[in-house]
Amino acid sequence: MTKAFETTAQVRFAHVDPAGIVFYPRYFEMLNGAVEDWCEQALGADFHQLHIVRKVGVPTVKMSVEFSAPSCLGDRLTIGVMPIRLGRSSCDLDIRFTCKGELRLHAQVVLVCMDLTTHRATPWPEDIRPHIAEGLSQPA
Template sequence: MAARWSSPVRYVECDQQGVVFNAHYLTWADETSNHWWAAIGLPWEDLVARGLDPLVKASSLEWTSSARWGDTVTVDAGTEQLGRTSVTVRYTVRVGERVCCVVRNTYVCVADGVATPWPDDVRARLSEG
Protein backbone atom coordinates (compact mmCIF):
# COMPACT_ATOMS: atom_id res chain seq x y z
CA MET A 1 0.00 0.00 0.00
CA ALA A 2 1.37 3.37 -1.01
CA ALA A 3 -1.54 5.60 0.02
CA ARG A 4 -4.72 5.61 2.06
CA TRP A 5 -7.86 7.78 2.04
CA SER A 6 -10.88 7.50 4.32
CA SER A 7 -14.33 9.05 4.57
CA PRO A 8 -17.70 8.48 6.21
CA VAL A 9 -20.33 7.28 3.74
CA ARG A 10 -22.60 10.23 3.08
CA TYR A 11 -26.37 9.94 2.68
CA VAL A 12 -26.13 11.37 -0.86
CA GLU A 13 -23.89 8.42 -1.88
CA CYS A 14 -26.58 5.85 -1.09
CA ASP A 15 -29.68 4.46 -2.75
CA GLN A 16 -33.07 4.16 -1.04
CA GLN A 17 -31.95 1.01 0.82
CA GLY A 18 -28.97 2.85 2.33
CA VAL A 19 -26.45 0.98 0.16
CA VAL A 20 -23.69 2.90 -1.63
CA PHE A 21 -24.50 3.41 -5.30
CA ASN A 22 -21.84 1.75 -7.49
CA ALA A 23 -20.50 4.90 -9.21
CA HIS A 24 -19.25 6.28 -5.88
CA TYR A 25 -16.59 3.56 -5.66
CA LEU A 26 -14.97 5.16 -8.71
CA THR A 27 -15.20 8.58 -7.06
CA TRP A 28 -13.48 7.21 -3.96
CA ALA A 29 -10.73 5.68 -6.12
CA ASP A 30 -10.28 9.08 -7.77
CA GLU A 31 -10.07 10.79 -4.36
CA THR A 32 -7.45 8.26 -3.31
CA SER A 33 -5.50 8.65 -6.56
CA ASN A 34 -4.45 12.19 -5.64
CA HIS A 35 -2.97 10.89 -2.38
CA TRP A 36 -1.34 7.95 -4.19
CA TRP A 37 0.44 10.08 -6.82
CA ALA A 38 1.72 12.42 -4.07
CA ALA A 39 2.71 9.53 -1.75
CA ILE A 40 4.98 8.03 -4.40
CA GLY A 41 6.63 11.40 -4.98
CA LEU A 42 4.75 12.35 -8.14
CA PRO A 43 2.34 15.14 -7.19
CA TRP A 44 -0.08 15.83 -10.03
CA GLU A 45 1.10 19.40 -10.53
CA ASP A 46 4.70 18.18 -11.00
CA LEU A 47 3.65 15.70 -13.69
CA VAL A 48 1.64 18.37 -15.51
CA ALA A 49 4.56 20.81 -15.27
CA ARG A 50 6.69 18.18 -17.05
CA GLY A 51 4.13 17.89 -19.84
CA LEU A 52 2.89 14.47 -18.69
CA ASP A 53 -0.81 13.73 -18.40
CA PRO A 54 -1.71 10.33 -16.92
CA LEU A 55 -5.18 9.58 -18.33
CA VAL A 56 -7.52 6.83 -17.18
CA LYS A 57 -7.79 4.33 -20.03
CA ALA A 58 -9.79 1.65 -18.22
CA SER A 59 -11.51 0.99 -14.91
CA SER A 60 -12.87 -2.21 -13.45
CA LEU A 61 -14.76 -2.87 -10.24
CA GLU A 62 -15.23 -6.11 -8.32
CA TRP A 63 -17.71 -6.05 -5.45
CA THR A 64 -17.69 -8.48 -2.53
CA SER A 65 -19.96 -6.67 -0.07
CA SER A 66 -21.80 -3.39 0.31
CA ALA A 67 -20.81 -0.23 2.07
CA ARG A 68 -23.77 1.44 3.69
CA TRP A 69 -24.84 4.80 5.02
CA GLY A 70 -23.19 5.34 8.39
CA ASP A 71 -20.11 3.24 7.56
CA THR A 72 -16.65 4.71 7.19
CA VAL A 73 -14.78 3.53 4.11
CA THR A 74 -11.03 3.29 3.85
CA VAL A 75 -9.35 3.01 0.46
CA ASP A 76 -5.81 1.66 0.10
CA ALA A 77 -3.95 2.20 -3.18
CA GLY A 78 -0.87 0.64 -4.69
CA THR A 79 0.75 -0.19 -8.00
CA GLU A 80 -0.51 -3.49 -9.35
CA GLN A 81 1.08 -3.59 -12.81
CA LEU A 82 3.52 -1.33 -14.62
CA GLY A 83 3.77 -1.26 -18.40
CA ARG A 84 5.86 0.77 -20.82
CA THR A 85 3.26 3.56 -21.16
CA SER A 86 0.71 2.52 -18.52
CA VAL A 87 0.28 1.72 -14.85
CA THR A 88 -2.59 -0.13 -13.18
CA VAL A 89 -3.39 0.98 -9.66
CA ARG A 90 -5.42 -1.23 -7.33
CA TYR A 91 -7.79 0.56 -4.94
CA THR A 92 -9.14 -1.68 -2.17
CA VAL A 93 -12.26 -0.25 -0.50
CA ARG A 94 -12.91 -1.54 3.03
CA VAL A 95 -15.26 -1.00 5.92
CA GLY A 96 -13.10 -1.99 8.86
CA GLU A 97 -11.37 -5.19 7.77
CA ARG A 98 -14.19 -6.18 5.39
CA VAL A 99 -13.37 -5.68 1.71
CA CYS A 100 -16.30 -4.14 -0.15
CA CYS A 101 -14.84 -3.51 -3.59
CA VAL A 102 -11.60 -3.57 -5.55
CA VAL A 103 -11.24 -0.88 -8.21
CA ARG A 104 -8.49 -1.09 -10.81
CA ASN A 105 -7.67 2.00 -12.85
CA THR A 106 -5.22 1.82 -15.71
CA TYR A 107 -3.54 5.14 -16.45
CA VAL A 108 -1.70 5.85 -19.72
CA CYS A 109 1.11 8.39 -19.86
CA VAL A 110 0.25 11.00 -22.48
CA ALA A 111 2.46 13.83 -23.72
CA ASP A 112 1.34 16.18 -26.48
CA GLY A 113 -1.80 14.06 -26.94
CA VAL A 114 0.11 10.83 -27.65
CA ALA A 115 0.81 7.81 -25.44
CA THR A 116 4.46 7.92 -24.44
CA PRO A 117 6.74 5.76 -22.29
CA TRP A 118 7.10 6.77 -18.65
CA PRO A 119 10.35 8.70 -18.07
CA ASP A 120 12.87 6.57 -16.15
CA ASP A 121 12.57 8.51 -12.89
CA VAL A 122 8.75 8.34 -13.01
CA ARG A 123 8.88 4.61 -13.83
CA ALA A 124 11.12 4.04 -10.78
CA ARG A 125 8.61 5.74 -8.48
CA LEU A 126 5.66 3.91 -10.04
CA SER A 127 7.37 0.57 -9.47
CA GLU A 128 7.84 1.44 -5.78
CA GLY A 129 4.24 2.60 -5.37
Protein backbone atom coordinates in the same frame (compact mmCIF):
# COMPACT_ATOMS: atom_id res chain seq x y z
CA MET B 1 5.36 -8.70 -0.34
CA THR B 2 5.22 -4.92 -0.69
CA LYS B 3 2.50 -3.20 1.32
CA ALA B 4 -0.10 -1.27 -0.65
CA PHE B 5 -0.27 2.51 -0.38
CA GLU B 6 -3.30 3.33 1.77
CA THR B 7 -5.61 6.29 2.02
CA THR B 8 -9.11 6.70 3.44
CA ALA B 9 -12.48 8.01 2.31
CA GLN B 10 -15.48 8.85 4.45
CA VAL B 11 -18.82 7.75 2.97
CA ARG B 12 -20.78 10.98 2.88
CA PHE B 13 -24.45 11.79 2.27
CA ALA B 14 -23.61 12.77 -1.34
CA HIS B 15 -22.23 9.26 -1.97
CA VAL B 16 -25.35 7.29 -1.04
CA ASP B 17 -28.62 6.50 -2.82
CA PRO B 18 -32.09 6.48 -1.19
CA ALA B 19 -31.33 2.98 0.20
CA GLY B 20 -28.45 4.51 2.20
CA ILE B 21 -25.69 2.63 0.36
CA VAL B 22 -22.96 3.98 -1.91
CA PHE B 23 -24.28 4.59 -5.44
CA TYR B 24 -21.69 2.75 -7.54
CA PRO B 25 -20.46 5.72 -9.67
CA ARG B 26 -19.43 7.45 -6.43
CA TYR B 27 -16.96 4.63 -5.81
CA PHE B 28 -15.24 5.67 -9.05
CA GLU B 29 -14.90 9.23 -7.74
CA MET B 30 -13.38 7.88 -4.51
CA LEU B 31 -11.10 5.60 -6.53
CA ASN B 32 -9.83 8.56 -8.55
CA GLY B 33 -9.24 10.44 -5.29
CA ALA B 34 -7.16 7.51 -4.05
CA VAL B 35 -5.11 7.58 -7.28
CA GLU B 36 -4.54 11.32 -6.73
CA ASP B 37 -3.36 10.62 -3.16
CA TRP B 38 -1.09 7.81 -4.42
CA CYS B 39 0.48 10.10 -7.02
CA GLU B 40 1.11 12.85 -4.49
CA GLN B 41 2.16 10.82 -1.46
CA ALA B 42 3.82 7.73 -2.96
CA LEU B 43 5.08 9.04 -6.30
CA GLY B 44 5.90 12.61 -5.23
CA ALA B 45 3.85 14.17 -8.04
CA ASP B 46 0.56 15.87 -7.17
CA PHE B 47 -2.10 16.30 -9.83
CA HIS B 48 -1.60 20.08 -10.02
CA GLN B 49 2.09 19.66 -10.85
CA LEU B 50 1.40 16.81 -13.26
CA HIS B 51 -1.59 18.21 -15.12
CA ILE B 52 -1.21 21.98 -14.96
CA VAL B 53 2.54 22.54 -14.74
CA ARG B 54 4.02 19.49 -16.48
CA LYS B 55 1.11 18.81 -18.87
CA VAL B 56 1.14 15.08 -18.03
CA GLY B 57 -2.08 13.19 -17.31
CA VAL B 58 -2.72 9.69 -15.98
CA PRO B 59 -6.14 8.72 -17.33
CA THR B 60 -7.76 5.39 -16.59
CA VAL B 61 -8.02 3.41 -19.83
CA LYS B 62 -9.33 0.13 -18.45
CA MET B 63 -11.10 -0.92 -15.27
CA SER B 64 -12.55 -4.16 -13.98
CA VAL B 65 -14.52 -3.92 -10.75
CA GLU B 66 -16.13 -6.40 -8.38
CA PHE B 67 -18.45 -5.10 -5.68
CA SER B 68 -18.31 -7.45 -2.68
CA ALA B 69 -20.44 -5.75 -0.03
CA PRO B 70 -22.31 -2.45 0.30
CA SER B 71 -20.88 0.59 2.04
CA CYS B 72 -23.18 2.82 4.06
CA LEU B 73 -23.39 6.44 5.11
CA GLY B 74 -20.76 7.08 7.78
CA ASP B 75 -18.45 4.20 6.87
CA ARG B 76 -14.75 5.04 6.77
CA LEU B 77 -13.20 3.16 3.87
CA THR B 78 -9.55 2.20 3.63
CA ILE B 79 -8.39 2.23 0.02
CA GLY B 80 -5.27 0.27 -0.88
CA VAL B 81 -3.46 1.06 -4.14
CA MET B 82 -0.77 -1.32 -5.36
CA PRO B 83 1.04 -1.25 -8.70
CA ILE B 84 1.28 -4.76 -10.14
CA ARG B 85 2.75 -4.05 -13.58
CA LEU B 86 4.77 -1.17 -14.98
CA GLY B 87 5.07 -0.65 -18.71
CA ARG B 88 6.78 2.06 -20.73
CA SER B 89 3.76 4.36 -20.47
CA SER B 90 1.20 2.29 -18.57
CA CYS B 91 0.72 0.96 -15.09
CA ASP B 92 -1.66 -1.72 -13.79
CA LEU B 93 -3.03 -1.12 -10.30
CA ASP B 94 -4.76 -3.43 -7.85
CA ILE B 95 -7.16 -1.29 -5.78
CA ARG B 96 -9.15 -2.55 -2.79
CA PHE B 97 -11.73 -0.76 -0.67
CA THR B 98 -12.21 -2.23 2.80
CA CYS B 99 -14.09 -1.24 5.93
CA LYS B 100 -13.13 -2.77 9.27
CA GLY B 101 -11.32 -5.54 7.40
CA GLU B 102 -14.26 -6.40 5.11
CA LEU B 103 -13.64 -6.16 1.35
CA ARG B 104 -16.16 -3.83 -0.26
CA LEU B 105 -14.71 -3.32 -3.74
CA HIS B 106 -11.83 -4.80 -5.73
CA ALA B 107 -10.68 -3.09 -8.93
CA GLN B 108 -8.04 -3.81 -11.53
CA VAL B 109 -7.14 -0.50 -13.17
CA VAL B 110 -4.85 0.43 -16.05
CA LEU B 111 -3.48 3.98 -16.11
CA VAL B 112 -1.61 5.48 -19.05
CA CYS B 113 0.85 8.32 -18.80
CA MET B 114 -0.27 10.86 -21.39
CA ASP B 115 1.18 14.05 -22.82
CA LEU B 116 -1.68 16.52 -22.41
CA THR B 117 -0.50 18.68 -25.30
CA THR B 118 -0.58 15.83 -27.86
CA HIS B 119 -3.06 13.49 -26.11
CA ARG B 120 -0.72 10.59 -26.82
CA ALA B 121 0.89 8.05 -24.50
CA THR B 122 4.31 9.09 -23.28
CA PRO B 123 6.92 7.29 -21.15
CA TRP B 124 6.62 7.72 -17.39
CA PRO B 125 8.77 10.68 -16.28
CA GLU B 126 12.16 9.64 -14.92
CA ASP B 127 11.41 11.09 -11.46
CA ILE B 128 8.13 9.13 -11.16
CA ARG B 129 8.95 5.76 -12.73
CA PRO B 130 11.28 4.57 -9.90
CA HIS B 131 8.58 5.25 -7.29
CA ILE B 132 6.09 3.10 -9.18
CA ALA B 133 8.71 0.37 -9.64
CA GLU B 134 9.61 0.23 -5.94
CA GLY B 135 5.95 -0.36 -5.05
CA LEU B 136 5.51 -3.24 -7.52
CA SER B 137 4.07 -6.43 -6.11
CA GLN B 138 1.61 -9.15 -6.94
CA PRO B 139 -1.94 -8.80 -5.59
CA ALA B 140 -2.97 -11.06 -2.73
